[in-house]
Every structure is written in C-alpha cells, then in structure tokens.
Amino acid sequence: MNDTIEQSKRRPRRTMLYVSADIEKHMAKSAELPTDAVIFDLYESISAEFKQRGRDKLARFLKETRFRGQEVILRVNQIGTEWLEDDLRLAAQLPIDAVLLSGVKTGEDIREAAYNLELAGGAHLPIMSMIETPMAVLNALDIAGASDRLVCLAVSNANLMTSMRLPPSPDRTGLFTSLSIVVLAARAHGLSVVDGAHLDITDPHTCEYACRQSRDFGFDGKAVIHPIQLAYTNDAFTPKPKDVEKKLQIIKLMEDAIADGRSYAMLDSRLLQPSELDAARRCIAMHEAIQQRNKAFDKENDTYVEAVSR
Structure with a gap:
C-alpha cells in the first residue's frame, strides 16, 4: 500500500462539506471555510443536461484556486450511469485528493470503478464509497475490503432512509442497526467512516445532537450541507x-x-x-x-x- 493511501486514511474528517460543482460562488467560498474536507458534487446537485457544464466549471475553479489544507474530493455520478466514465476521466486530471463513488452496492462495484479510474489515469487517487441503500449496508463488509485504495465509507442518511421507507425521525431510530453495521465494516478494514448530513440547517440544537449521536456511534465525522453547521460539527468530533x-x-x-x-x-x-x-x-x-x-x-x-x- 502506497504512502498516499496510508496518509489519506489518517486525515481528520470531522466535517465533509458538500458543494455543487455547478455553483461558482459556493465553490469559491468553500476554499476559505474551516472544513476538513470539501466534496464537489457532480451527482445529485446537477441535473442531467448540465453535467458537462459542471465538470467544466469545476476544472477551471480547481486550476485557479488555493485551498487551506482541506481534503478535496470529487463525488462522481452513480455507477452504471452514462456520466461516470467522463467523471472518472476528469478526476484523473484534477488536483484532487480522492474520488467519492456513488451507487455502490457490492465490492465488485468498487473493484470495477477502481479499475476504470486506473484506466483513465487516476491510479494515484484514493477512493471513498457512499453507503446509501439497504443492499450497500448488507454488503458493507465486502465493500470495505474490496480495494486497498479505499480509505473511507460515507453514509447518506436521506437516501438510506428513503430506500428503507422510514418515516422522518429526529433520533434516526430506524437507522441504528444500519449505522452500526457500516461503522463495524469500516473498522474491520481500518477505514475512516463519516455519517450523513443533518438536513435541517435552521435548528442548531438538533444538528448538535445529531453530531454527538454520530460520535457516540463511532463515526469520525459528519457530512455538512451548509457552513453554519461547521462550528458545532467540528467541535463534536474534536478531542477535548x-x-x-x-x-x-x-x-x-x-x-x-x-x-x-x-x-x-x-x-x-x-x-x-x-x-x-x-x-x-x-x-x-x-x-x-x-x-x-x-x-x-x-x-x-x-x-x-x-x-x-x-
């Protein structure tokens, strides 16, 4: 295993801020925010007709922008979609730190994506995987051990709750088993693991509770969808x-x-x-x-x- 992969596994990931690759003002702001990682999203935040526009905007932005040590991650479109090949080709050319795969359901999905990324010229890049469906949760151990380039598992609470047909719940009771399985799988293979975002940005108290709940489950950090969440999310995962x-x-x-x-x-x-x-x-x-x-x-x-x- 090369040094880049080992160093990536040891990085702090208390906060991972999602940013649309199609909104330039949000991308510009992200470079100055005290988040441990920035995830530039080509998948859910960009509609089909604007995928290439998002790629072009992101390529220009990363070429011109300096970051303050944040881990720069590209979230590509789902495995099996027509956009993934172009996303992987772009990833290989960008000054990024990792690629975040979406739509992963099995370890074979990881191996195939890693191979295709290598063919595109991105053999140097660490890989992360979303866990966002019941099938992914049930195959979490297989996914976590699928590649020595895999460094992190990232849960999507919203997608997982939807696919499990769970009602909205402030304490996420219906996800407890799933979250524990993902943490166990990540730790069994020495990976970091990040919880999904808290979607209500208007209530800091419930977000803070969700962060501390994530910490108590054993997560290394939590995804963030708005800068207002950064202070208390960072604090929740910082040793006192x-x-x-x-x-x-x-x-x-x-x-x-x-x-x-x-x-x-x-x-x-x-x-x-x-x-x-x-x-x-x-x-x-x-x-x-x-x-x-x-x-x-x-x-x-x-x-x-x-x-x-x-």
Whole structure:
C-alpha cells in the first residue's frame, strides 16, 4: 500500500462539506471555510443536461484556486450511469485528493470503478464509497475490503432512509442497526467512516445532537450541507483538552508498564487494557492533526497557510 493511501486514511474528517460543482460562488467560498474536507458534487446537485457544464466549471475553479489544507474530493455520478466514465476521466486530471463513488452496492462495484479510474489515469487517487441503500449496508463488509485504495465509507442518511421507507425521525431510530453495521465494516478494514448530513440547517440544537449521536456511534465525522453547521460539527468530533490529557496519561503509564515487562497499568483505580494504548495513540495523533488543520486558518500564520494551500 502506497504512502498516499496510508496518509489519506489518517486525515481528520470531522466535517465533509458538500458543494455543487455547478455553483461558482459556493465553490469559491468553500476554499476559505474551516472544513476538513470539501466534496464537489457532480451527482445529485446537477441535473442531467448540465453535467458537462459542471465538470467544466469545476476544472477551471480547481486550476485557479488555493485551498487551506482541506481534503478535496470529487463525488462522481452513480455507477452504471452514462456520466461516470467522463467523471472518472476528469478526476484523473484534477488536483484532487480522492474520488467519492456513488451507487455502490457490492465490492465488485468498487473493484470495477477502481479499475476504470486506473484506466483513465487516476491510479494515484484514493477512493471513498457512499453507503446509501439497504443492499450497500448488507454488503458493507465486502465493500470495505474490496480495494486497498479505499480509505473511507460515507453514509447518506436521506437516501438510506428513503430506500428503507422510514418515516422522518429526529433520533434516526430506524437507522441504528444500519449505522452500526457500516461503522463495524469500516473498522474491520481500518477505514475512516463519516455519517450523513443533518438536513435541517435552521435548528442548531438538533444538528448538535445529531453530531454527538454520530460520535457516540463511532463515526469520525459528519457530512455538512451548509457552513453554519461547521462550528458545532467540528467541535463534536474534536478531542477535548481533558480527554487529551487523560490519553497522554494512559500512553505514559502503559509504555512504562511495557518497559517493566507488564501488559497492564492502573489509572484512577481502573485497570488499563493493552487495547487502550492503541486508542490513546490514535486520539493523540488525531489531536495533533487537528491542531495542524487549525493553523491553516490562523490569519497571522501566512507561512503555514502557504505551505498547506494548493
């Protein structure tokens, strides 16, 4: 597995902002927003007659625009549609960080798309997959292990709820099993996993609740459909100072124990398990990566901004 894929798997994805590739003012604004990733959408946000116009607009925009370290992702049209081949050909030519596949139902869909992307010249690009149908959920483990270029699974709550014929529900009770299956599949193959967007942008309280619910399910982050959602979504998935301090304690205690020939340690009268060392190291690595991301939006640190911008 190459370094690009490994680095992609370790990136923060607390927020992934969807932006239509056909709306220039939204694309321009996205370059300055403190989102961990920007998903430029060629699929749901552009009607059939304007697909090529969207491709052309996006190509011009990315050629002329510098980003502040955001992960730049292209969401292509659904597998099996007439537009996918042109989307993959464009992806191979763009200065992007990953391709997000839509309409995936099986691991074979991933393998075929990866092969076609390679034929188009995009063998260097990491791949992500939407999980948006009951079939995709039931095949999530197969999908997650289908390619060593796959780095992330991304749920679409709206599409999944529609295809499952679920009524609208603020707590998403009907999705609990599906969300857990997707998280399990992603973790079984060492992938990151991102929850779907909260669609009500007028109520920050319900959005904040949805973010914390996603975090408690084990997601790394959540899709975002409006900049107003960024602050509390980023916050929900950012390790808090007290958590960082505790993880550093765990690392020190466990490393000292290992040096003494023991596989366990005690913290606040609690027995620490060996697996907690790995979890603590992951938390600290993510904390450090987030700190680096935040520096990109420090207006006084132009040197860093220049370094991480495209």
